[in-house]
Amino acid sequence: MRATLTATPQLELRHEDGGAHHTLVLIGELDVASAPLLEAALRRIGTNAAETITLDLSGLTFMDSAGLRVVLVARELCDGLGCELQLVPGSGQIQRLFEVTGLLDQLPFRG
Numbered sequence: 722m723r724a725t726l727t728a729t730p731q732l733e734l735r736h737e738d739g740g741a742h743h744t745l746v747l748i749g750e751l752d753v754a755s756a757p758l759l760e761a762a763l764r765r766i767g768t769n770a771a772e773t774i775t776l777d778l779s780g781l782t783f784m785d786s787a788g789l790r791v792v793l794v795a796r797e798l799c800d801g802l803g804c805e806l807q808l809v810p811g812s813g814q815i816q817r818l819f820e821v822t823g824l825l826d827q828l829p830f831r832g
Contacts (some may be wrong), residue, residue, distance in 0.1 A: 751788030
């Protein structure tokens with residue numbers, strides 16, 4: 722099942738529900754204004770016995786430290802639930818944020 726959740730003009734969040742496997746596709750800007758939308762979606766998914774949560778960052782055009790924080794919240798949530806977190810890499814600019822913060826090799830990026 723696919724649902725679009727939009728709470729801010731700068732971020733569109735699409736939830737692809739595959740039973741125990743969930744993908745959140747992020748399109749636009751993940752920043753201080755939109756990070757709460759992603760965090761709320763992650764917490765809702767976490768109550769559904771998820772085995773895998775994938776964050777697809779490939780549609781992001783901008784991400785700041787608030788966006789980085791909510792990605793770390795996703796990792797903590799998955800650790801606590803015993804589910805797997807996967808990240809689809811974003812653009813070079815997005816990946817650079819993970820690189821300069823020393824998190825690029827600490828997070829489970831696919832491919």
